[in-house]
Amino acid sequence: MTITYPADRAGRASRAVKAKICGLTTLDITRRVVKCGPDHIGFVFAPSRRQVLPLEVNHWLKTLKAEGAALPGTVGVFVQPTRQALQEVLDAAPLDAVQFNAEHDPSLLEWVKSKYNVGVWVTVPIGSGSHAEQDGKDPVMPEMGIIRQIPFIDVILLDTHHPAQGGGSGKTFDWNVIPSYQELLRNCGLPLYVAGGLGPENVASLLARHQVHGVDVSSGVETNGTKDIDKVASFIERVSHHDN
Numbered sequence: 281m282t283i284t285y286p287a288d289r290a291g292r293a294s295r296a297v298k299a300k301i302c303g304l305t306t307l308d309i310t311r312r313v314v315k316c317g318p319d320h321i322g323f324v325f326a327p328s329r330r331q332v333l334p335l336e337v338n339h340w341l342k343t344l345k346a347e348g349a350a351l352p353g354t355v356g357v358f359v360q361p362t363r364q365a366l367q368e369v370l371d372a373a374p375l376d377a378v379q380f381n382a383e384h385d386p387s388l389l390e391w392v393k394s395k396y397n398v399g400v401w402v403t404v405p406i407g408s409g410s411h412a413e414q415d416g417k418d419p420v421m422p423e424m425g426i427i428r429q430i431p432f433i434d435v436i437l438l439d440t441h442h443p444a445q446g447g448g449s450g451k452t453f454d455w456n457v458i459p460s461y462q463e464l465l466r467n468c469g470l471p472l473y474v475a476g477g478l479g480p481e482n483v484a485s486l487l488a489r490h491q492v493h494g495v496d497v498s499s500g501v502e503t504n505g506t507k508d509i510d511k512v513a514s515f516i517e518r519v520s521h522h523d524n
């Protein structure tokens with residue numbers, strides 16, 4: 281049976297700011313989220329209530345392809361993975377990109393890129409302090425050693441630091457730090473995405489204040505811990521309506 285995916289034609293290509301919906305946990309949710317037309321979808325392979333198994337993701341993606349879906353970019357999310365953990369997932373599931381949340385072994389970036397020809401996303405965790413505390417200064421960037429890793433990175437994702445889990449906090453960080461990253465990345469041409477506590481209610485305000493390449497959401501498009509398709513659609517619609 282061929283299923284029509286109307287949102288696939290709604291113009292992902294023309295969207296000025298890219299939208300990633302992260303933390304998909306079932307075939308049905310993935311199917312319904314894909315119908316909303318995001319640019320990227322994310323699967324969490326780290327310990328989390330959203331953790332999924334590589335073989336199930338493989339099955340979901342194959343099923344949707346067989347149904348005729350034009351799949352968005354697929355991103356696997358990891359927290360401090362070993363080579364073996366990356367290998368197990370990437371051998372089993374056809375992912376387009378790997379996202380490193382929290383600290384990671386820098387040598388993994390070059391290795392995974394050359395072995396699997398995948399995109400590499402690196403998350404920069406930002407403290408969830410108040411605007412007054414951080415005053416637009418970035419407390420994390422110097423420690424990240426991120427500049428040395430830039431040749432192997434395709435996307436930098438600013439996300440709220442989650443001490444226990446590494447992501448999916450549902451909390452915003454101080455957006456005043458964004459310009460310092462834009463400044464850093466302008467010279468190397470890397471796209472900057474923002475995550476952390478976004479949702480249909482605040483994404484337009486972020487985009488009005490800061491010109492970023494993409495936004496990423498998980499908790500803010502859930503109701504009672506499950507992806508809520510109305511919220512997903514509304515989030516993507518608000519991103520689509522923003523014109524850089």
Ligand SMILES: O=C(O)c1ccccc1NCC(=O)[C@H](O)[C@H](O)COP(=O)(O)O
Nearest residue numbers: 302328447448449450476477497498499
């Ligand atoms: O979402 C998770 O459960 C998760 C767990 C461990 C590491 C990363 C995780 N999510 C990564 C993402 O890309 C989220 O979309 C991002 O952190 C934003 O999450 P939220 O603040 O809940 O929108």
